[in-house]
Amino acid sequence: MAKAAKDVIQPMDEAVRLEAKALLREARSAALATLGSDGHPCASLVGIATDIDGTPVILISGLAAHTGNLAADPRASLLISPGGKGDPLAHARITLKVRARKVERESEEGARVRRRYLARQPKAALYADFPDFSFFALDIEGASLNGGFARAFAPTPADLMSDPAHAVALAEIEAGAVAHMNEDHAEAIGLYASRLLGAKAGDWRAIGLDPDGLDMALGSAVLRLPFPAPVDGPGSLRRVLAELAAKARAQAV
Numbered sequence: 062m063a064k065a066a067k068d069v070i071q072p073m074d075e076a077v078r079l080e081a082k083a084l085l086r087e088a089r090s091a092a093l094a095t096l097g098s099d100g101h102p103c104a105s106l107v108g109i110a111t112d113i114d115g116t117p118v119i120l121i122s123g124l125a126a127h128t129g130n131l132a133a134d135p136r137a138s139l140l141i142s143p144g145g146k147g148d149p150l151a152h153a154r155i156t157l158k159v160r161a162r163k164v165e166r167e168s169e170e171g172a173r174v175r176r177r178y179l180a181r182q183p184k185a186a187l188y189a190d191f192p193d194f195s196f197f198a199l200d201i202e203g204a205s206l207n208g209g210f211a212r213a214f215a216p217t218p219a220d221l222m223s224d225p226a227h228a229v230a231l232a233e234i235e236a237g238a239v240a241h242m243n244e245d246h247a248e249a250i251g252l253y254a255s256r257l258l259g260a261k262a263g264d265w266r267a268i269g270l271d272p273d274g275l276d277m278a279l280g281s282a283v284l285r286l287p288f289p290a291p292v293d294g295p296g297s298l299r300r301v302l303a304e305l306a307a308k309a310r311a312q313a314v
Contacts, residue, residue: 095130114228159199252309
């Protein structure tokens with residue numbers, strides 16, 4: 062009798078869940094694999110961002126092969142692998158099973174996706190409004206997280222996404238909150254980056270926020286400050302940001 066294969070998938074816990082979310086939220090590029098008309102997978106490099114609930118979003122040209130592939134079959138796979146020094150296989154990466162959905166530009170979702178994408182990918186503003194370019198949301202249907210050697214997990218979509226009710230509550234105020242942070246709390250943003258995240262000092266700016274964290278940028282560098290607990294609306298957002306600013310200032314003394 063053949064010996065059963067050993068199950069290498071390890072159970073999820075909160076630390077692994079945060080690791081998986083960070084890979085998704087911090088990514089600026091990924092490999093997108095679509096199904097070609099000949100049945101073969103076709104992989105391509107794409108820039109990505111996330112919607113406020115964590116859904117990956119991409120901006121692609123109608124002239125690209127993968128756009129035609131998605132129109133014929135919306136199933137795709139997205140590999141996020143930031144890498145690092147040394148053996149590339151020693152670093153965490155995540156593969157997402159996704160279903161692509163074109164985002165209507167004139168919709169509320171379309172305006173939000175465009176704003177969040179260009180905040181993370183500012184050079185895309187050169188072509189984002191060309192008539193042959195479109196935003197696609199990649200709805201997550203499954204995932205595989207490889208955290209390095211001997212660390213394999215199978216996050217569910219719920220493990221990767223922000224709480225839907227929290228995301229809706231923040232979607233209405235996100236743009237104003239980001240603008241307010243940049244206009245009135247630039248010092249705090251700089252301290253988040255330098256004191257809490259160990260980045261070089263500079264004119265860091267907030268570029269987006271969601272229930273699980275704040276995204277910041279300095280030139281082409283991007284950072285993510287995870288919140289100690291998810292925020293569910295404007296009140297808890299203000300409280301968490303103030304607490305993090307106080308923590309950063311205490312470390313600056």
